[in-house]
Amino acid sequence: MSIPGTIPETRRPVGLVARLERRLGETGILLLFLAPAMLVIAVAQFYPLASSAILSFFDWSLARSPTVGPFIGLDNYARTFKDPIFAGTVTFTIVFAISSTLLQLACGLGIALLTVGESYTLRFVRTLLMLPMVIAPIAVGTIWRMILAARVGPLNQGLAAIGIDGPNWLGDPMWAAFSLIMIDAWEWTPFVAVTLTAALTSLPGDLLRAASVDGAGRWKSFRYIVFPMILPVLVLVAMFRLIEAFLTLDIVFTTTAGGPGYATHTLSFWIYQQGLKYFNISYAAASSWIMLLACVGIALAFLAWRRQVGKWQVSR
Amino acid sequence: MIRRTNASKLAATVAASLVGVALANGAAAAELNFSVMESGTYDKAASQIAAEFASTGTDVKVFAFPWAVLRQNNTTDLISGTNQYDVMSGGYYLADVYSYFSTLDDYIARDNYGEGMIAGLLSPGRSEFVAGKSIGIPYGIDAYGLIYNTEMLEKAGVPPEFASWADLAAACDKIVAANPGTACFSHATGSPEQIGGFFFSGYAGTYISEDGKYALDVPAATAAAEEITALWKYLPEKGTALTFDEAHQLFKDQQVAITVTYPSFITNSLDAEGSPVAGKWGMSQFPGQGFPWLSLWQLFIPSATEDKDAAWAWIKAYAGPENAKRNLVEHNIGSVWAATYEDPELKERNAHFWPALTAGFAAAKNPPLSGEAQDLLTNTLQDIVNGRVSAADGIGSVAAQWANIPVPPAMLEAAAGSDLQEK
Numbered sequence: 001m002s003i004p005g006t007i008p009e010t011r012r013p014v015g016l017v018a019r020l021e022r023r024l025g026e027t028g029i030l031l032l033f034l035a036p037a038m039l040v041i042a043v044a045q046f047y048p049l050a051s052s053a054i055l056s057f058f059d060w061s062l063a064r065s066p067t068v069g070p071f072i073g074l075d076n077y078a079r080t081f082k083d084p085i086f087a088g089t090v091t092f093t094i095v096f097a098i099s100s101t102l103l104q105l106a107c108g109l110g111i112a113l114l115t116v117g118e119s120y121t122l123r124f125v126r127t128l129l130m131l132p133m134v135i136a137p138i139a140v141g142t143i144w145r146m147i148l149a150a151r152v153g154p155l156n157q158g159l160a161a162i163g164i165d166g167p168n169w170l171g172d173p174m175w176a177a178f179s180l181i182m183i184d185a186w187e188w189t190p191f192v193a194v195t196l197t198a199a200l201t202s203l204p205g206d207l208l209r210a211a212s213v214d215g216a217g218r219w220k221s222f223r224y225i226v227f228p229m230i231l232p233v234l235v236l237v238a239m240f241r242l243i244e245a246f247l248t249l250d251i252v253f254t255t256t257a258g259g260p261g262y263a264t265h266t267l268s269f270w271i272y273q274q275g276l277k278y279f280n281i282s283y284a285a286a287s288s289w290i291m292l293l294a295c296v297g298i299a300l301a302f303l304a305w306r307r308q309v310g311k312w313q314v315s316r
Numbered sequence: 317m318i319r320r321t322n323a324s325k326l327a328a329t330v331a332a333s334l335v336g337v338a339l340a341n342g343a344a345a346a347e348l349n350f351s352v353m354e355s356g357t358y359d360k361a362a363s364q365i366a367a368e369f370a371s372t373g374t375d376v377k378v379f380a381f382p383w384a385v386l387r388q389n390n391t392t393d394l395i396s397g398t399n400q401y402d403v404m405s406g407g408y409y410l411a412d413v414y415s416y417f418s419t420l421d422d423y424i425a426r427d428n429y430g431e432g433m434i435a436g437l438l439s440p441g442r443s444e445f446v447a448g449k450s451i452g453i454p455y456g457i458d459a460y461g462l463i464y465n466t467e468m469l470e471k472a473g474v475p476p477e478f479a480s481w482a483d484l485a486a487a488c489d490k491i492v493a494a495n496p497g498t499a500c501f502s503h504a505t506g507s508p509e510q511i512g513g514f515f516f517s518g519y520a521g522t523y524i525s526e527d528g529k530y531a532l533d534v535p536a537a538t539a540a541a542e543e544i545t546a547l548w549k550y551l552p553e554k555g556t557a558l559t560f561d562e563a564h565q566l567f568k569d570q571q572v573a574i575t576v577t578y579p580s581f582i583t584n585s586l587d588a589e590g591s592p593v594a595g596k597w598g599m600s601q602f603p604g605q606g607f608p609w610l611s612l613w614q615l616f617i618p619s620a621t622e623d624k625d626a627a628w629a630w631i632k633a634y635a636g637p638e639n640a641k642r643n644l645v646e647h648n649i650g651s652v653w654a655a656t657y658e659d660p661e662l663k664e665r666n667a668h669f670w671p672a673l674t675a676g677f678a679a680a681k682n683p684p685l686s687g688e689a690q691d692l693l694t695n696t697l698q699d700i701v702n703g704r705v706s707a708a709d710g711i712g713s714v715a716a717q718w719a720n721i722p723v724p725p726a727m728l729e730a731a732a733g734s735d736l737q738e739k
Contacts, residue, residue, distance in 0.1 A: 063412035066395075151555070156554075168556060170557045171558075173704055259508045260702050262695050263704060278687065278691075
């Protein structure tokens with residue numbers, strides 16, 4: 001019999017590990033084993049972050065010189081905020097991210113409510129609905145670009161067959177923006193649906209049955225029991241999807257290439273162009289940090305909201 | 317002991333084999349990696365010539381990519397020092413990385429390479445130079461052209477001569493009225509950079525100021541942008557995101573009377589057997605007081621290429637006069653050699669468009685713009701024609717933002733050579 005919190009005799013380490021444990025203690029050896037993974041994370045994540053933060057204060061275009069240019073303080077940040085294209089890009093990114101996320105949450109919740117259950121048919125339907133999520137985003141963009149071709153694409157051909165004159169999906173700035181929102185929602189609604197289905201499945205059945213006995217209809221049960229109980233999950237999913245939508249690059253790249261003109265430039269697409277197409281490394285680094293800080297702000301706001309939701313649930 | 321001896325022998329044999337294989341590989345044919353556009357023309361010609369070139373002892377591997385990917389791969393390869401490609405295809409839009417290429421003056425002088433080339437092609441402003449030294453060898457020439465359907469224009473009583481885009485817009489009213497159910501013209505509107513073809517010909521000003529900064533003559537540029545906006549109304553319905561193939565197909569199907577495009581992309585198919593427009597199309601002088609956009613594909617040897625002699629030999633085989641006629645006939649690659657256009661058989665066969673085509677070659681130029689400066693201009697033009705911004709505001713914004721984009725030194729040479737810098 002072992003004391004709780006200690007390693008049982010039969011599993012006690014022997015040999016080199018035992019000697020190390022004697023020298024470093026249990027915490028020490030745990031830290032030692034974690035060190036390689038921590039090192040990988042530090043090198044792979046923190047070093048690029050720190051490096052890009054430093055670069056953002058210098059003037060460096062890789063096309064002009066292989067070595068970093070002079071220190072210019074906050075000039076790259078000032079230039080970013082003065083850039084009218086950047087401002088338009090931020091506006092479109094916000095509209096895109098919020099619209100797409102709201103659409104995904106509404107559709108995902110609807111699908112989750114309709115497909116919750118354990119029958120074979122429902123499980124099959126859920127599997128089928130997940131398909132868009134498992135297609136590579138680059139392929140999604142390419143497929144949709146072909147579908148949405150205004151003159152020869154199957155969507156407008158289909159609409160024409162039923163007497164509807166389809167729009168100029170990718171050639172008109174407004175429709176191009178709408179198309180991207182729809183594509184993103186089509187691809188990621190299954191993620192929301194699957195997560196919310198899991199949340200719905202975990203709800204205590206007794207509570208719902210008790211409400212039913214007390215005369216609550218489906219709407220009242222949803223409004224007063226189901227929705228408040230899945231709200232923390234919903235907030236978390238909204239946070240994931242909103243941040244992910246802010247980072248969208250692949251479907252923009254393959255579907256509209258940011259066009260027509262600058263109509264569908266997202267922040268990530270803009271940064272990609274600055275950094276990897278024009279090689280304005282330090283300017284791209286400054287733009288990246290602005291986006292990173294915005295995403296951190298969004299995450300913190302959502303986490304604070306989730307905490308409030310938790311407190312509200314407890315108070316009820 | 318015996319075991320150890322046998323193991324030693326085995327190890328020695330394996331090591332000897334590996335050394336043998338390595339030596340054998342070293343003695344085998346030299347290898348060159350060649351990057352080229354995946355167009356079904358340049359890449360096909362490259363593969364064909366590479367197969368023949370193997371007899372020289374050099375194995376050329378052809379890496380073909382769509383244009384935008386080729387541009388990105390070449391640039392990244394040079395800047396990152398990956399050095400994957402020994403010979404690269406490209407054009408003036410690689411200006412940011414010209415310093416990574418070898419100068420070719422010695423090879424050109426040794427082999428008298430420019431002899432017989434279309435006059436002026438191997439000079440600054442048309443092919444690429446760094447500090448007065450040649451770095452690019454032209455191999456495929458094309459210039460924006462205006463291709464028209466003779467029957468549709470005759471029906472409208474419109475002669476195929478347009479001094480400006482405003483002239484064409486005026487003619488479009490007559491063309492559409494005389495050919496109901498059709499549109500006036502098609503163009504690859506879905507490729508954002510291609511709108512530049514209209515601007516460069518419609519704008520007669522300079523692109524670089526006297527003090528070496530990107531600058532536009534704002535009133536002239538605004539007028540050019542307004543002309544393009546007016547013309548855009550005559551595209552087919554929902555025709556603002558057409559691919560090259562869609563734009564060309566509309567012309568072949570006689571749903572448009574005119575297509576504005578690079579002729580080499582389409583002329584072969586217009587005359588092909590079964591083409592509905594065979595025998596009823598021609599090419600007119602390109603409108604505008606500016607210049608037709610030149611497409612001059614060139615070959616570059618990066619400084620990091622180890623076997624530059626082999627690379628130069630490949631350039632001569634691929635781009636030289638020996639294969640020029642075959643490249644033109646089989647792959648529709650515009651020859652850079654004057655003799656090709658004197659070939660009696662080809663001259664007769666192409667009489668309906670060669671005069672305008674060769675006149676276009678003589679007038680065509682590249683704008684002295686880096687990729688970043690050009691993207692800013694063409695994306696803004698797209699915004700202007702789509703009504704997201706007015707011509708005056710859009711051009712004003714380009715002029716203001718160009719001030720932040722440095723002009724690569726090579727572009728200054730090009731601008732001076734092609735009269736596109738303010739004096």
